[in-house]
Amino acid sequence: MQISCVVESADKLGEGPCWSPHEGRLYWFDIKGCRLSWYEPQGGRSGAYELPMRASAAAPTVAAKLLLATERGLAFFDPRSGKTELRQPMDLGPGFRSNDGVLLPDGGFWWSSMDDNGGERPGVIFRTGPDGFTEPKIEGVHIANSLAMSPDGSRLYFADSRKRTIWVCDTTAPSRREVFAVSTLPGGPDGSCIDAEGFLWNAEWGASRLVRYAPDGRVDRVVAMPVEQPSCCMFGGADLSTLFVTSAWEHLAETVEARPHSAGDLFALQPGVKGLPLPVFQMT
Numbered sequence: 695m696q697i698s699c700v701v702e703s704a705d706k707l708g709e710g711p712c713w714s715p716h717e718g719r720l721y722w723f724d725i726k727g728c729r730l731s732w733y734e735p736q737g738g739r740s741g742a743y744e745l746p747m748r749a750s751a752a753a754p755t756v757a758a759k760l761l762l763a764t765e766r767g768l769a770f771f772d773p774r775s776g777k778t779e780l781r782q783p784m785d786l787g788p789g790f791r792s793n794d795g796v797l798l799p800d801g802g803f804w805w806s807s808m809d810d811n812g813g814e815r816p817g818v819i820f821r822t823g824p825d826g827f828t829e830p831k832i833e834g835v836h837i838a839n840s841l842a843m844s845p846d847g848s849r850l851y852f853a854d855s856r857k858r859t860i861w862v863c864d865t866t867a868p869s870r871r872e873v874f875a876v877s878t879l880p881g882g883p884d885g886s887c888i889d890a891e892g893f894l895w896n897a898e899w900g901a902s903r904l905v906r907y908a909p910d911g912r913v914d915r916v917v918a919m920p921v922e923q924p925s926c927c928m929f930g931g932a933d934l935s936t937l938f939v940t941s942a943w944e945h946l947a948e949t950v951e952a953r954p955h956s957a958g959d960l961f962a963l964q965p966g967v968k969g970l971p972l973p974v975f976q977m978t
Contacts, residue, residue, distance in 0.1 A: 699959045
């Protein structure tokens with residue numbers, strides 16, 4: 695399977711890929727660099743915006759803006775003006791920031807907080823509904839990642855990267871969870887997405903690979919990545935047949951100039967399956 699580097703973004707901590715269907719754009723973040731980057735597969739154009747705060751996840755909205763999960767709470771970003779508006783300020787706690795986040799089939803934006811000191815203290819997984827109401831759904835997760843949902847909206851997936859474990863639960867009872875998969879390699883499960891067949895794709899941080907899991911937790915496929923720290927994956931492109939993968943050079947080098955080849959860049963591959971279409975967030 696051919697894996698192409700499509701943007702040499704050199705992100706210290708690349709994360710949070712988000713496909714915007716009405717723009718034909720993929721957005722993603724360099725959390726540590728306070729940067730929001732974009733890439734248009736049709737034409738190959740790319741660019742970036744500087745952000746006034748650390749942000750890590752996004753969802754397209756009906757107002758042609760992006761909803762952002764940030765260290766200060768939820769914000770709206772306008773790609774036309776490049777301006778960020780803090781819409782729902784939240785105190786995540788001293789030393790905490792936002793981490794994973796994605797708009798899921800139930801119409802809610804699920805996102806997490808984490809202790810920036812390697813997840814030393816546990817964080818929280820939140821859900822923000824289309825009405826803007828935000829509530830904690832799952833607590834006690836140190837590095838919450840892999841937020842994803844089955845196509846029918848009945849099963850929620852999430853990981854604690856610190857424990858190298860992905861869990862699955864009924865969306866009506868997220869506090870009752872079962873072990874879905876455990877990584878035995880160095881690093882651990884990072885960001886995930888669901889394909890149209892209901893299989894979970896997971897980027898394994900520190901293991902130089904993507905893993906496709908069947909709905910029963912069986913490993914269906916392993917894809918070797920050319921970088922040590924793939925961080926998250928998301929389907930995009932006009933027909934959602936391209937899998938985009940972010941990466942990071944944090945912990946591998948002291949400076950961007952000293953980073954291993956392609957660490958922190960954006961990659962794309964054609965896995966032979968399509969992604970699951972996700973809704974547009976209804977809050978304006």
